[in-house]
Amino acid sequence: MSAVDADVLVVGGGPSGVAAAIELRRQGRRVILLDREPALGGATRHCAHSPFGMLEFGRVYFGAAYGRKLTREAEKAGVDIRTGHSVVELGEGSVLVTAGPGVEKLTAERILVTTGAREKPRSARLLSGDRPIGVVTTGTLQSYLAFHGLLPFRRPLIVGSELVSLSAVLTCLSHGARPVAMIEPRAHALARAPLTWFPSLMGIPFHRGAEIVDILGRTRVEAVTIRRAEKLETLDCDGVLLTGQFTPESALFLQSALGIDPGTAGPAVDQQGRSLDPRTFAAGNVLRAVETGGWAYREGRAIGRAIAEDFGRDPEDGVPVPVTFDAPIKLVVPNILRRATSAPAFRQFQLRVLRRVRGRLSLELDGREVWQARGLWMPERRILVPIPPDAPQAQNVHFRFREED
Ligand SMILES: Cc1cc2nc3c(=O)[nH]c(=O)nc-3n(C[C@H](O)[C@H](O)[C@H](O)COP(=O)(O)OP(=O)(O)OC[C@H]3O[C@@H](n4cnc5c(N)ncnc54)[C@H](O)[C@@H]3O)c2cc1C
Numbered sequence: 001m002s003a004v005d006a007d008v009l010v011v012g013g014g015p016s017g018v019a020a021a022i023e024l025r026r027q028g029r030r031v032i033l034l035d036r037e038p039a040l041g042g043a044t045r046h047c048a049h050s051p052f053g054m055l056e057f058g059r060v061y062f063g064a065a066y067g068r069k070l071t072r073e074a075e076k077a078g079v080d081i082r083t084g085h086s087v088v089e090l091g092e093g094s095v096l097v098t099a100g101p102g103v104e105k106l107t108a109e110r111i112l113v114t115t116g117a118r119e120k121p122r123s124a125r126l127l128s129g130d131r132p133i134g135v136v137t138t139g140t141l142q143s144y145l146a147f148h149g150l151l152p153f154r155r156p157l158i159v160g161s162e163l164v165s166l167s168a169v170l171t172c173l174s175h176g177a178r179p180v181a182m183i184e185p186r187a188h189a190l191a192r193a194p195l196t197w198f199p200s201l202m203g204i205p206f207h208r209g210a211e212i213v214d215i216l217g218r219t220r221v222e223a224v225t226i227r228r229a230e231k232l233e234t235l236d237c238d239g240v241l242l243t244g245q246f247t248p249e250s251a252l253f254l255q256s257a258l259g260i261d262p263g264t265a266g267p268a269v270d271q272q273g274r275s276l277d278p279r280t281f282a283a284g285n286v287l288r289a290v291e292t293g294g295w296a297y298r299e300g301r302a303i304g305r306a307i308a309e310d311f312g313r314d315p316e317d318g319v320p321v322p323v324t325f326d327a328p329i330k331l332v333v334p335n336i337l338r339r340a341t342s343a344p345a346f347r348q349f350q351l352r353v354l355r356r357v358r359g360r361l362s363l364e365l366d367g368r369e370v371w372q373a374r375g376l377w378m379p380e381r382r383i384l385v386p387i388p389p390d391a392p393q394a395q396n397v398h399f400r401f402r403e404e405d
Contacts, residue, residue, distance in 0.1 A: 006032040006080070008307060009095055009108040011087045011252070014042020015293045016284025016300030017114035018070040018079075019056070023304030025077040029311070032106065033079050034097060036086035040074060041067020042116050043285075044293050046142035049170050056297045064146065066293065090252040093279050110307050113252060113267070113275075113282045114300060117289035119164065120245035129215030132222070134239035138168040141241060151175050153239025157224050158182040158204075159212055161189040162244035162380055164290070166198055172241070173202060180237045183210040183226055188356060190244070190380045215240060244380075246289030253282075263331035264288040270320060270336045271344035271387060272310070273303035281307055288333045288350065291382070299345075306345040313341070321392075325399035328354040329361075330379070332399060337392045344387065351383040351399065359403040361385075365394040374404070 008024050010017045013035030021033045039045060044052055047063025054060050061069060074081055082099070089096035094107045119137035127135075134153045136144070144150040154177050158168050161184035172179050182199045187209050189196035199206045207228055214225035216234075223236050248266035253259060258276050261268040266287045273281045283303040284296040291299075320336035330352045349363075356379060362372035363385055370388050377383060391397060 004093070004107045004109055006030045006106070006108045007311070008032075008110045008112060009034065009106055010112045010114060011090075011095060012042065012114035012116060012284070012286070013037070013040035013070075013074075013081070013083065014114060014116050014284060015044065015066075015070065015297040016116075016303075017042070017112070018074050019297040019300035020112055020114065020283055020304030020307070021079045022073055022077040023301045024308055025079055027305070027308035029308055031079050032108070033074065033081050034085040034087055034095070034106075035081075035083050038083050039067060040071045040081065040083065043139060044070075046139065046146040047167065048142065048146060048174065049167060052293045055294045087252060090256045090258075090280070092277055109279070110310065111280045112273075112303065112307060113280065113286060114284045114296075115249040115252065115286045116296075117246040117248045117285035119242060120247055122240075122242060124247070125242065125245070127212060127215060129224075130217050132215065132217035132220050134217070134221040135215060136239070136241060138164050138171065138241065138243045141168070142171055145171065145175055151177060153177060153221070153237075153241075155180050155237050156239035156241040157212070157226075157235055157237045158199075158241045158243060160184060160243035160245065161186075161191055161196060161206070161208075163191045163195065164246075165243040166191060166195055168241050168243045169199055169202065169204065179204050179241070180235055181205045181207060183207045183212065183228075185209070185211040186356070186379075188378075190378070192381075212240070244290075246285070248286045248289050250286055261331075261335045263325075263329075264333060264335060268320070268322075268335045269333070270338045270340070271334050271346045271392065272306040272338075272340060272342065273299075273334075273345045274306075274310075274338070276320065276336075288331055288352070302345040306342065309342045321395060321397055323349070323397045323399070325351070326401040328357050328403075329399055329401055330354040334387075337394070337397055339392050346387060348384040348386055349399075351385065352381070353377045353379055353383070355379055357401075357403060358405070359401055362400045362402075363388075364396070364398045364400055365391055366396050369400075
């Protein structure tokens with residue numbers, strides 16, 4: 001009789017958690033997969049649009065169907081699935097879970113946290129004005145529609161221009177809502193063209209360099225004031241749809257001794273996906289907001305494999321070397337490196353910049369430049385840099401940035 005409840009506890013049943021759980025089952029490990037929602041699928045469950053699943057399953061699914069596919073694959077693999085289970089505390093080799101019967105402690109040799117990311121709500125954006133009904137994020141809007149059949153507005157203003165903002169436009173149009181406009185505070189869109197042409201093609205005005213300064217309405221949203229080209233103007237609308245500005249769902253790390261990385265706002269992890277606690281790993285959007293469902297799936301699978309390889313060895317607890325960087329780099333994943341004997345889950349560093357910037361980006365190991373590239377770097381777009389095989393041996397790993405005109 002084993003002293004622990006499972007070899008691995010996976011917290012979060014979105015694409016990354018399910019992929020890791022399936023991979024661990026393939027490697028013969030006992031896995032319990034916990035999710036607070038009533039079904040697996042994570043953020044994909046409420047997406048009434050495609051594309052999901054092309055690379056991992058060889059065909060395109062709509063979000064909800066993709067969630068069901070994940071469930072079938074996890075069941076087939078023999079994963080012990082426990083939905084309706086909220087993890088409320090992360091310990092060393094254990095978690096506290098609340099479910100119907102009450103609070104329970106579960107123990108495991110390894111824990112993998114895959115709790116995803118969420119769009120920034122109104123409170124975190126510090127938006128001033130009245131507090132009427134009808135100010136929601138894309139995820140909330142999609143959940144209202146998918147799970148309750150509720151449409152909170154008919155003429156919303158859409159704020160933001162990331163990929164998810166286009167998901168917001170699609171969701172509105174396909175449910176009979178007609179956005180009055182889309183605004184983006186920056187001078188340029190964050191998603192790539194031609195995707196950013198979509199709102200205008202649908203007849204929705206897209207104002208760049210415009211920001212919301214006031215929300216008006218006593219019970220429901222009646223109008224918003226925006227600032228555009230230094231002028232204030234009022235737009236009549238009945239809702240505000242806040243899109244993007246994702247932030248990792250890292251509350252479990254924040255409450256634990258592990259804390260979070262200031263760049264990513266998720267846990268610090270090394271090239272195996274291992275956190276500052278050698279027995280706790282993380283994968284998917286909790287590492288850095290935000291990636292696609294396919295990316296989360298592949299990352300989960302790679303980290304699941306790394307965890308499986310980790311069994312039979314002492315948890316590698318070599319001193320982690322932080323990966324440091326210059327402004328305007330916003331984040332780097334993995335954000336620590338350890339000397340390790342097993343194959344890495346991450347073969348590339350992933351970086352983001354804070355703003356649109358032109359310049360020379362380079363990677364230095366112990367002061368020696370090993371990689372460089374020049375270019376125009378855009379915020380919220382992934383930058384990939386190969387991790388040199390000798391990087392985990394370095395004492396100093398630094399991304400340098402020199403701005404150029
Ligand atoms: C509105 C929207 C539209 C999108 N559209 C697309 C698209 O068209 N194509 C695409 O490829 N990607 C899309 N994405 C992105 C995609 O959904 C995500 O990349 C993917 O779901 C991330 O997977 P994940 O496993 O990291 O996290 P998630 O899918 O977010 O899953 C995290 C899971 O953890 C659970 N959880 C969190 N905390 C706890 C806890 N304490 N205890 C127990 N369970 C917990 C949650 O319930 C959730 O099920 C979209 C995302 C959003 C929000």
